[in-house]
Each structure stands twice: as structure tokens, then as C-alpha cells.
Amino acid sequence: MHKKWKILLAATCMAGAVLSNTASADTYPSHAVTMVVPWPPGGPSDIGARPLAAHLQKMLGQSVVIDNRAGAGGNIGSNMVAKAKPDGHTLLLSSSGPFVINPYIYAKMPYDAEKDFTPISNLLQVPLVLVVNPSVPVNNLQELLAYIKEKKGDFQWASAGNGTTQHLTGELFRMTAKLDMVHVPYKGTAPAITDLLGGHVPMMFDSTIAIVPHIKAGKVRPIAISSPERSPLLPEVPTFAEAGLPGVEASAWYGLFAPANTPAEVVNTLNKATLDFMQTSEYKRILDETGSRPVGDTPENFAAFVKQEAIKWKDLVQATNTRLD
Incomplete structure (x- = not known):
């Protein structure tokens, strides 16, 4: 009898945990969301972060607050999100550096760029x-x-x-x-x-x-x-391939991330809201003014893109022996 009660109690706890996770996803967000930008205010990241935060606030029905946490090439703010509770209430709007460059130029990193985050969507490729x-x-x-x-x-x-x-x-x-x-x-x-x-x-x-x-x-x-095609902002400027030097393709990209192990339902909610933002006139204005490429995508495709970028920049960092410490 005692053993049966143990089994019943364990089953009840497991069911409770499942229900709890489902409820948290269903009621997301339950309070204000913090969007960390690991750079000083007024930088390029803010160009996408602030209008996106305003749109997410409208879509999610909770305040979305920008928190600029600059320092160490973006590592300080990124680490703050890596260590945050994975419930979707702390997000990171970052450029590419903390994910695909810093891990190879810093001798010590406070987080694992590949394992400590959940990619949500690419936002801009500049x-x-x-x-x-x-x-x-x-x-x-x-x-x-x-x-x-x-x-x-x-x-x-x-x-x-x-x-x-x-x-x-x-x-x-x-x-x-x-x-x-x-x-x-x-x-x-x-x-x-x-x-x-x-x-x-x-x-x-x-x-x-x-x-x-x-x-x-x-x-x-x-x-x-450095883009694969000419920019509408600079239609007279050729790509490197057009100018006779193929292979010089690069971009400064910006994307939205959550901590690792954030529930899939929450990630999909944020991805859907971000893609909705990309249909707005405000987003199209940002593209026009910055010469950026629209890159809204699924979390899975964004994760694959980040991995490809990491391989590319790792090889280049090693070839040039670039180190910061």
C-alpha cells in the first residue's frame, strides 16, 4: 500500500508539473517583459529594438521595457539573459557579435553562445x-x-x-x-x-x-x-562579386533571443508577434532608412543561420589570429 501511494504521489506531481508549464505558456506573459539590448542607448541595435518592443507590448498586452546593458563587446547584457529564468519575460535583442564572433576572440566567455539561448527570429541584416x-x-x-x-x-x-x-x-x-x-x-x-x-x-x-x-x-x-545583391539605398554601388571580387559577403545582423529551455509555446508566440511586426509600415521604414534586408523566419531557420555564421567567423578569426584577451 505504501508503494502504491508513492507511485500515485509521483504521478500526481508529474501531472501537476505538466499542467503548470501549460498554464504558464497559456497565460504568457503574466507580467512585464524586459528586452535587454547589450549596447549603449542610441546605437544601431536600438533602431530595431524600440519599435519592436512597442509592437510586442501591443500584441502581448504587457509592458515591454528596454534595458541597455552595455560592456565587454555585448557579453555583459547577453550573459544577463543567458542566466535569466527561461519563461519569456527576459529577452535579448542583439547584434551578431556576442553570438558568432565573441566566442572566438575572448579567451573566457561568461556564457555558451550556442547552448544558453533560444533563437526566436532574425530581425535585420545590415x-x-x-x-x-x-x-x-x-x-x-x-x-x-x-x-x-x-x-x-x-x-x-x-x-x-x-x-x-x-x-x-x-x-x-x-x-x-x-x-x-x-x-x-x-x-x-x-x-x-x-x-x-x-x-x-x-x-x-x-x-x-x-x-x-x-x-x-x-x-x-x-x-x-558586402551584400549578395545591391542595396535599394545605394543602387549605384556594386556588390563585391559584381566588381570582380566574389567571396566578400558579410552583414551585421540583429536578432531576438530568449534563454535556453524557454517553452516552445512562448517562443512561437514571440516569433509570431515579431513576424507580425515585420508586416508593419514602421518596419518597412526601418528597412528603407538603414538599407537592411528583411529576414523574418522560423526559430529553427534562425538557429541554423546562427550556426552557419559562427562557422564562418570562427574560421576567419582563427585565420587572422584575432584576440581581445
């Missing part, structure tokens, strides 16, 4: 543009390649910092074209662009978000874009 100061006597990619080779190593290029997408895209360009040039890392996009405009460095890669205003103003000359 191409990068190779630009030069107008004083550089070139008008297209083939002229630039010839010019750099003539310099025999006496040529500098700027980036937003070691290990950034801008830096590694530049390394991809350097390796693909077999160029000898000196990398000058800055502490962010803004100071790098300032020195580019001032003629202190002749060339850099940067996202369309940051560099297009300077292209439109005629302060820098665009050479090629």
Missing part, C-alpha cells in the same frame, strides 16, 4: 560598405586593389574596433584579395568615421546605417557593398 576618403585617387574596386598593391604595405584601413563585424569584414576583404595593409582599430564607429572624413585614414568598412549619410553628403566615396 550590409557593410567599403568606402574611401575622396582624396584616394580611385573610383572603383579594381582601381583600389591596384592602388593598395602599389603601396606595398604602406596603406592603412580603419575599423570600429578589434573583433567587430567591420574589422572582420575588412580582414575577409584583405585575405580574399591577398592585400598587404595595416589595420587601425578605433573605439567605435564614430571616431573611425571622424578620422576617415578628416583624411587621417584612407579607407574603412561600415554598415549602411552609419555610413550612408556621409556617402549621400559626398564626404566619402563608396566602392562596393
Whole structure:
């Protein structure tokens, strides 16, 4: 009799747990949702995060609060979400770095980028543009390649910092074209662009978000874009493949994540709400203004994309021996 009661009690507990999980998924969200952005306010991540948060708030019926937790290349805010309760009430809106670059350039990571998160949806894919100061006597990619080779190593290029997408895209360009040039890392996009405009460095890669205003103003000359097709924002700028250098494809992408083991029902609810946001005029405005590609997808396809990106950047980091500590 005692054994039967134990079995009955265990079965009751299991049933209760199942019902509890179902109830939590059915009533999600039960309170305010925090969307962590692992960068300072006003950066490129906020361009997608704030309108998405407003839309999720409307769809989910609970407040969605942005929490900017900057530091360590995005690792601090990302780790906060990795360690959060996996119930969908703490989310991460992050760029690609903390997931597919940082694990290979930092000797120690506070989280496992592959195992500690549940991908929900990609949000934006932002191409990068190779630009030069107008004083550089070139008008297209083939002229630039010839010019750099003539310099025999006496040529500098700027980036937003070691290990950034801008830096590694530049390394991809350097390796693909077999160029000898000196990398000058800055502490962010803004100071790098300032020195580019001032003629202190002749060339850099940067996202369309940051560099297009300077292209439109005629302060820098665009050479090629890193997307597989031309950007509607810069229809006159060829892709690298069109310009004669296939293989230089890269983007700074932004996506929504939850902690690992978040219930599938909650993930699907968030994915559906995010895809709904991508049908809005606000999202289309963001695409138009940033030159981004629409990339809404299933959680499974986004997870597969992140894995592919991790392999790509890992290989490049190892080939260039890029380390931050």
C-alpha cells in the first residue's frame, strides 16, 4: 500500500508539473517583459529594438521595457539573459557579435553562445560598405586593389574596433584579395568615421546605417557593398562579386533571443508577434532608412543561420589570429 501511494504521489506531481508549464505558456506573459539590448542607448541595435518592443507590448498586452546593458563587446547584457529564468519575460535583442564572433576572440566567455539561448527570429541584416576618403585617387574596386598593391604595405584601413563585424569584414576583404595593409582599430564607429572624413585614414568598412549619410553628403566615396545583391539605398554601388571580387559577403545582423529551455509555446508566440511586426509600415521604414534586408523566419531557420555564421567567423578569426584577451 505504501508503494502504491508513492507511485500515485509521483504521478500526481508529474501531472501537476505538466499542467503548470501549460498554464504558464497559456497565460504568457503574466507580467512585464524586459528586452535587454547589450549596447549603449542610441546605437544601431536600438533602431530595431524600440519599435519592436512597442509592437510586442501591443500584441502581448504587457509592458515591454528596454534595458541597455552595455560592456565587454555585448557579453555583459547577453550573459544577463543567458542566466535569466527561461519563461519569456527576459529577452535579448542583439547584434551578431556576442553570438558568432565573441566566442572566438575572448579567451573566457561568461556564457555558451550556442547552448544558453533560444533563437526566436532574425530581425535585420545590415550590409557593410567599403568606402574611401575622396582624396584616394580611385573610383572603383579594381582601381583600389591596384592602388593598395602599389603601396606595398604602406596603406592603412580603419575599423570600429578589434573583433567587430567591420574589422572582420575588412580582414575577409584583405585575405580574399591577398592585400598587404595595416589595420587601425578605433573605439567605435564614430571616431573611425571622424578620422576617415578628416583624411587621417584612407579607407574603412561600415554598415549602411552609419555610413550612408556621409556617402549621400559626398564626404566619402563608396566602392562596393558586402551584400549578395545591391542595396535599394545605394543602387549605384556594386556588390563585391559584381566588381570582380566574389567571396566578400558579410552583414551585421540583429536578432531576438530568449534563454535556453524557454517553452516552445512562448517562443512561437514571440516569433509570431515579431513576424507580425515585420508586416508593419514602421518596419518597412526601418528597412528603407538603414538599407537592411528583411529576414523574418522560423526559430529553427534562425538557429541554423546562427550556426552557419559562427562557422564562418570562427574560421576567419582563427585565420587572422584575432584576440581581445
